[in-house]
Amino acid sequence: MSASPAGHVPAPASPVLQVEALTLAFGGVKALTGVGFGVQPGSITAVIGPNGAGKTSLFNTISGFYRPAAGRVVFEGSDITRTPPPQRAKLGLARSFQNIALFRGMTVLDNIKLGRHAHLKTNVFDALLYVGRARREEAELRRDVEERIIDFLEIDHIRHAPVAALPYGLQKRVEMARALAMQPKVLMLDEPVAGMNREETEDMARFILDVRDEWGVTVLMVEHDMGMVMDLSDHVVVLNFGQVIAQGAPARVQADPEVIRAYLGAGDVGDLRRKLRGEAVASEAA
Numbered sequence: 596m597s598a599s600p601a602g603h604v605p606a607p608a609s610p611v612l613q614v615e616a617l618t619l620a621f622g623g624v625k626a627l628t629g630v631g632f633g634v635q636p637g638s639i640t641a642v643i644g645p646n647g648a649g650k651t652s653l654f655n656t657i658s659g660f661y662r663p664a665a666g667r668v669v670f671e672g673s674d675i676t677r678t679p680p681p682q683r684a685k686l687g688l689a690r691s692f693q694n695i696a697l698f699r700g701m702t703v704l705d706n707i708k709l710g711r712h713a714h715l716k717t718n719v720f721d722a723l724l725y726v727g728r729a730r731r732e733e734a735e736l737r738r739d740v741e742e743r744i745i746d747f748l749e750i751d752h753i754r755h756a757p758v759a760a761l762p763y764g765l766q767k768r769v770e771m772a773r774a775l776a777m778q779p780k781v782l783m784l785d786e787p788v789a790g791m792n793r794e795e796t797e798d799m800a801r802f803i804l805d806v807r808d809e810w811g812v813t814v815l816m817v818e819h820d821m822g823m824v825m826d827l828s829d830h831v832v833v834l835n836f837g838q839v840i841a842q843g844a845p846a847r848v849q850a851d852p853e854v855i856r857a858y859l860g861a862g863d864v865g866d867l868r869r870k871l872r873g874e875a876v877a878s879e880a881a
């Protein structure tokens with residue numbers, strides 16, 4: 596018999612983001628079939644899967660760029676399946692892109708300000724009413740948010756640099772800054788460390804953990820770097836051929852025979868097990 600009274604067992608929180616039975620097709624190609632999972636508030640959740648598994652399609656559907664043929668996306672209990680992307684961002688669902696989508700000719704600071712813009716009042720009536728003290732207060736608040744982000748991501752020294760002049764790793768960091776400027780509840784990161792060297796990857800991993808721990812932002816990421824996925828994630832969702840074939844804690848997922856089978860094209864089984872555990876394999880270390 597359990598020693599603790601039933602009332603002391605914390606109820607599991609309801610997911611901040613719920614994906615339900617999503618189906619998406621491009622002509623005859625089924626990109627997603629009945630995909631469902633929940634993202635718990637305060638978690639780092641990763642979506643993994645071999646090339647062509649449907650990860651990008653899933654991200655684009657969650658952020659509203661693709662409309663699913665069936666299924667729902669539910670954010671904080673509301674059905675947002677038909678909500679346009681900018682409204683989703685305003686609700687608190689912000690994302691970065693696999694291929695950096697910054698304004699390359701603009702400075703770091705201006706790119707961050709544009710992220711913050713998603714939060715501002717946009718209709719004319721609101722804007723007319725929105726004068727004097729309220730506007731000054733908002734301007735101060737905005738500057739405060741921008742400064743905290745710049746400080747947090749350690750990009751003060753490049754705030755006036757044009758994005759195009761920055762190394763790739765820093766550009767990815769600026770993209771994260773811009774997404775954070777929307778003050779999201781859930782931050783969606785599309786391959787946050789793709790193309791980064793080891794040091795840049797470790798920096799980004801630290802920022803992702805801190806975003807969750809210090810800023811209280813829930814993270815949903817697509818990532819190929821198994822080491823990072825297994826180290827950082829609370830929950831891992833595995834896609835293959837547009838379907839969820841496994842999900843759960845990293846240790847459970849990496850031991851799942853179906854996950855191992857799905858990745859079998861990637862090398863021999865020994866290498867594969869090491870890869871799924873996030874250890875370097877000989878071919879990559881070379």
Ligand SMILES: Nc1ncnc2c1ncn2[C@@H]1O[C@H](COP(=O)(O)OP(=O)(O)OP(=O)(O)O)[C@@H](O)[C@H]1O
Pocket residue numbers: 621624625626644645646647648649650651652653
């Ligand atoms: N715009 C599109 N038009 C037609 N087919 C598409 C389109 N986008 C994706 N697909 C197809 O849908 C399937 C899923 O692709 P998706 O890009 O979502 O996979 P992925 O897991 O993100 O792959 P990768 O890891 O290579 O980025 C693939 O068969 C792909 O060819």
